[in-house]
Amino acid sequence: MDELKGRLHATGWGALAPAPAAPDMLPDSDVAIIDWLDFSQTLNPLGMPDAFGPALNLLTRNPITPEEERNAQAQIPALLAKRYGVHPGCVAVGASATDVLAAVANSFEPRTVAVPVPSRAAYERCLGTAGHRIVEVPGPDGFVVPEPQAVDRMGLSFDAAMLANPAFPTSRLLARQTLLDYLQACAWVIVDERGIDLTLGGESAASMLGDHSNLIVIRSLTDTFSLPGMPLSCALAHPAVAARISQLVKRPASAALSARLLKLAAPDHHLERSREMLESEIPWMQCMLSLVPGISIYPAEANYVMCSFAPGRSMHLGAADTPDLVRKLQKRGFPVRTLDRTPGVSPGSHFCVSVRTRTDNERFIAALRQIVAGR
Incomplete structure (x- = not known):
């Protein structure tokens, strides 16, 4: 981990990829x-969930004190850690999954990052803004993520990777062995798991954090609990990496509200x-x-x-x-x-x-x- 920790620092240079234009609206x-x-x-x-509605109404009608907000900020990492089965020190709390990805990208010095495509445009935008060089990796029929060895045979070189589990828009889950191969070949690997809760038996890579200090997993409750107006996401990583990300990430709009919803979501019914x-x-x-x-x-x-x-x-x-x-x-x-x-x-x-x-x-x-x- 010492070698990885030595490469951690904030960067802010690089070309900003063009943001997608808004779609045309009907008359x-x-x-x-x-x-x-x-x-x-x-x-x-x-x-x-049914329990979210009353909690949202109650908390939005009653002003949240600064003390309640500070207490909630301290609680959220532990609540997320319990939910995802990791140590609280491995959690960096953020707002949207894109906000978290931007902070992760800025936590590392520029690398050449393999991005299997098709993929979300935000991946290349966040990584490019942080100064990373993007290598688009085309997938075979069915858009299964190719193994690193297959990428080498294409004549493409990289030393980091941006993966997704499941991938968007291909709706394919990431094979565990494929992820292991990328972890062995790369200085660091980011896995976007914002949609994994709504899949056919998808398993999170968070359980692999203890054995792979170069793994960063992004999780989000936005899709899971249909909360587009109140994003709550996080990065799960080695404590040294998570601490660096925490210094850069955009925080949720209301920690008190986020903590309350996390507690209500705990039963998972x-x-x-x-x-x-x-x-x-x-x-x-x-x-x-x-x-x-x-x-x-x-x-x-x-x-x-x-x-x-x-x-x-x-x-x-x-x-x-x-x-x-x-x-x-x-x-x-x-x-x-x-x-x-x-x-x-x-x-x-x-x-x-x-x-x-x-x-x-x-x-x-x-x-x-x-x-x-x-x-």
């Missing part, structure tokens, strides 16, 4: 008459129900999407499915291509996420559909079939 007249069902977000399809539902809904959604003419899907292991729409020349369908299909879905009140600005994805070729409840999923598939059929 006000169209927005007003649509009953929206959002299939673009990867949040928990069951929403917040809500998450258990969510996982049980997704065990049937993820395969169901894949099957139904694959049966729509012109739609091709990639195997999904998380609560979203990567798709393409490419009707053959002999197929007379109600949408011309992927952008046309996405626009028509949005006009009917079913936003999906376009992947035009996703590293490793050709513009206008793919989109991502989240997995919701059976009732919502059936409504989406029905609308999709109607559009493709030209009705």
Whole structure:
């Protein structure tokens, strides 16, 4: 660990990657008459736990004293450590997962970082802003993360890695052996696990921290408990690394509120129900999407499915291509996420559909079939 610790320092130089532009909005007249069902977000399809609502209302109506806020700030690392099965000293608390990633990236001196693509644009943006050099690593069919040895055979060199478990938008889990290979080959490896709670049996890499001081795991409760307006995330790492990240990371807006929600989430009954539902809904959604003419899907292991729409020349369908299909879905009140600005994805070729409840999923598939059929 001494060698790794010697390389830890804050950096702030590097080119800022362009931020994605905001998507086009429908005219006000169209927005007003649509009953929206959002299939673009990867949040928990069951929403917040029932206990969160009253706690949010109570804490927002009653002013939080500075003392309560300080006490909560001291409690949160222990609460997160208990949740993720690590020592409190291994926890660096932050707001959004992107905020945490930015702090992690700035905690290391510049390296050449392998980033398997497709991936979130925020990875390259955060790493590039911190001065790291990005090496995009294309994946094979199915977008499984290639092993380091395969990357070497491509003629690509790197000494650090940015991985995800599950990957977005490919919805694939990271194989444990693949991660071990990267840990052996790299000075440090970051694993983004913000969506792992909503997968088909995904296992966190946090249990490997004791044996690998060059591993940093990013976790978040935002997707897990459908809290987009109150982000709470963290980095799990060797204590020396976590301490450095803690000095740089952006803190949650309210430590008192975050601590209260963490305590309410401890039983995990809500998450258990969510996982049980997704065990049937993820395969169901894949099957139904694959049966729509012109739609091709990639195997999904998380609560979203990567798709393409490419009707053959002999197929007379109600949408011309992927952008046309996405626009028509949005006009009917079913936003999906376009992947035009996703590293490793050709513009206008793919989109991502989240997995919701059976009732919502059936409504989406029905609308999709109607559009493709030209009705």
